[in-house]
Amino acid sequence: MFHVEHKYKINMTLEEVKAAIRNVPDFPIPGIQFKDITTALARHDCLCWMKDEIVNHYKDLGITQVVGIESRGFILAPAVAMEIGAGFVPIRKHNKLPAETVSYTYTKEYGYDTIQIHKDALNENDIVLIHDDILATGGSMEAAINLVKKLGVKKIYVNCIIELEGLNGRKYLQGKADDLYFLFGIEVDE
Numbered sequence: 001m002f003h004v005e006h007k008y009k010i011n012m013t014l015e016e017v018k019a020a021i022r023n024v025p026d027f028p029i030p031g032i033q034f035k036d037i038t039t040a041l042a043r044h045d046c047l048c049w050m051k052d053e054i055v056n057h058y059k060d061l062g063i064t065q066v067v068g069i070e071s072r073g074f075i076l077a078p079a080v081a082m083e084i085g086a087g088f089v090p091i092r093k094h095n096k097l098p099a100e101t102v103s104y105t106y107t108k109e110y111g112y113d114t115i116q117i118h119k120d121a122l123n124e125n126d127i128v129l130i131h132d133d134i135l136a137t138g139g140s141m142e143a144a145i146n147l148v149k150k151l152g153v154k155k156i157y158v159n160c161i162i163e164l165e166g167l168n169g170r171k172y173l174q175g176k177a178d179d180l181y182f183l184f185g186i187e188v189d190e
């Protein structure tokens with residue numbers, strides 16, 4: 001089994017990590033409480049704590065590929081992949097990936113969005129962890145799950161750093177992946 005050696009000491013409580021997430025009211029539009037993770041990422045202790053929490057949860061599950069959702073899913077996904085012995089695969093917005101892709105189009109609050117993945121990035125032998133920074137309604141994660149399913153993988157685990165409570169994202173995703181794990185919840189209006 002894969003063994004993780006810690007080269008640093010992290011003494012953080014969950015409350016300290018939560019407090020390091022900055023709330024920005026009315027961004028990008030009035031009424032939205034934007035949870036800004038950059039303030040937590042900028043702290044070495046928080047950054048390592050978040051990465052380690054994910055690594056410890058997934059290190060013994062035989063995951064072969066960690067799929068990150070553009071763009072904030074790209075921050076921790078490769079770091080986790082390196083430690084759990086997996087590769088990293090990006091899901092990108094339309095027309096960004098250079099080789100042959102498969103696409104999934106889904107409805108958003110206003111209009112549509114298309115996400116893509118390289119066709120040869122995953123196959124039926126892969127055990128996949130899909131990672132993003134924040135789960136809100138679950139719409140983006142559901143689209144990512146449906147996209148990955150098109151490539152016929154063996155198993156799909158789902159992880160976000162933050163679950164926004166009060167939006168029912170977890171309930172919305174129930175049964176759509178093999179396992180859901182969020183590091184902590186924050187009230188959507190907190």
Ligand code: AMP
Nearest residue numbers: 033034035134135136137138139140141
């Ligand atoms: P959803 O598809 O509704 O689950 O939204 C998830 C995506 O939108 C994630 O990629 C988040 O980074 C982003 N997002 C949604 N709501 C917020 C919020 N209040 N603060 C920061 N990011 C958000």
